[in-house]
Amino acid sequence: MGVCGLATFNNPAVAGNLSLQLENDSFDGASDADYTQGMRLAYTSDSPPQWATSLLPERYRGREIRAQYFLGQAIFTPYEVFETELLEYDRPYAGWLYLGAALHSVNLIPESQLATAERFEISAGIVGPSSGAEQAQKSLHRVIHTYEVNGWDNQLRDEPALMLSYARKWAHIRNVGDSGFNVEFFGTLGGNLGNVNTALASGVGVRFGRDLYSTVSVSALSPATSAPTSELSAGDGWYLFSDLQLRYVHWDIFLDGNTFKDSHSVEKEPTVGELRFGMVFSTGRLRWSLYHARRSQEFVDQYADVQFSAIGLTASF
Template sequence: MTAETVKRTAFKYLVLLMLPMSIALVFGDKPCEAAENSRTFSFYFENDLFADTDQGYTNGVKLSWISHDLTGYAESGRLPEWSLPLIRRLPFINETGLQRNVVLSIGQNMYTPEDIEAEDLLEDDRPYSGWTYFGIGLHSKNERRLDSMEIQLGMVGPASFAEQTQKLVHELVGSQRPNGWDNQIKNEPGLAVIYERKWRFLYDRDIGKLGFDVIPHIGGALGNVYTYANAGMEARLGWNIPWDFGTSLIRPSGDPNAPLNAQDPRVSSDQGFGLYVFAAADGCAVLHNIFLNGNTFTDSHSVDKKNFVADIGAGVGLIIHRFKLCYTHVLRTKEFEGQEDDQVFGSITLSFTY
């Protein structure tokens, strides 16, 4: 992309980023409730535009909503009655004495080969593919630990509408039209069941002071979209670091952005500002990835995936009253045999607590 195209693209994405903030301001005229009664809405946007490329994991968008703290999931009123007996039998997330949240999300990810101008099948590069999904997450937490279980349901293939999304955006910003979507993987319903545990260690901070914390995690996913085990950690340093479970990319495991208690600057009556830097890493042992392995039940284009992939990121977070804005610059190691370079992309998260 030319410098002018990058500028136009950045401007349009900035407008897109400001949209949820504008919506939040409409509902933001009342003081924020206490942490246990607050709800959090988050908008995620990821794109390789920030690395001046247009390939691999090229775009991701996600909206999520976290309920207020519940003593039981039946209180949410958003889960069907038939699901409650099953939820009560789930391990990890139904321990007594913990607070619970329901998390609802919707998102779309898209993946393309390096040469999007070519119309023919590029056998040595990854398939065109998209994933549009709805997620239901269940959180169980205290100030030291968060257990997350999420179920994602959606579609891969043409029914994900990733082709239409990318072509529309490229037309709007005047960049190269992607011509190879006729070679994308075929339609397939997608299901993923995800579990992840996060801890908070070494947290040493008070409102109005510098602080530091470390948030390790371990988890995994099972399904026809992806099956993997992962582990990693995040470290944060700054002024009025939020009392939550860190900064999340668009990946399975729910959303950790909700404030834990009244010491979070988003709900504190004394402070409404925070600024911090962070670094994070996640390693993933991959058994199956439909966006590389191709369709599960029919033949489609595929490549030989690598069995271990790592994300390494660093960024900055800003809190202004009820808003939390984070930018993460991410390096993802090669995902398949023959991939020439590691992938680099940027991730923006805007959260609003109300």
């Protein structure tokens, strides 16, 4: 549940935005391994379908509710990508192609310096060759003139993928003297349920910037690319953020292998920690986000911790 929002100096009203987020371990100069590449395209609207909001409990009436629709792909590989044979000691090759929708609610209580955000999300797609992960990775490597990845014949088999997600954030926002800046301390809880990933997570974090009330948001727990968050704002500004998350993972198809068919798998670590830090800055109706993530080892005898970086661009309208 990362923090990828926007703190702005002024916030013209916007009805929606379109965002693209890219994650890759090669942004840091590393070689392909583990979670190696991700993409997520999302559209956020301030007009969620009435039938969807009617399903929410009464306590959500009067809150700011947004809808988000997204399409994404995630790619996982073992460390030794030059090898053609199955590497029993390393994670499987795997790809995940998915689309989904989410409802995001925000409750601001400025007089108490408090805010909460919640996110309900559903995604559906496919894991396996039909995800197009092999073609996507090989095409990228041809474009940037780098080495070939040779082990995709050993990837997980095709399997329909469904996941339900929920996340909640509690934030305490304080002014920093008379500087006009704010600091936000927050905690998060969330989880996933599905054959892609079943897990629980909790986290803590901090943001520093200006007018943080305008960008309170939370993203769902994900085994791959974090969802672009759902705030709707525009203007000129920036903020810095860092968060630490601890996950208990009951099921991860990218480590445990196919759910309904025999496949390669590894012995996963049930508890995983992740540290992220980065910044968000905007000018007018364009917003950029940059961050780096370091994740503890996800399976027994993993070569090293997982590291990747991300860049995101959001256009508001």
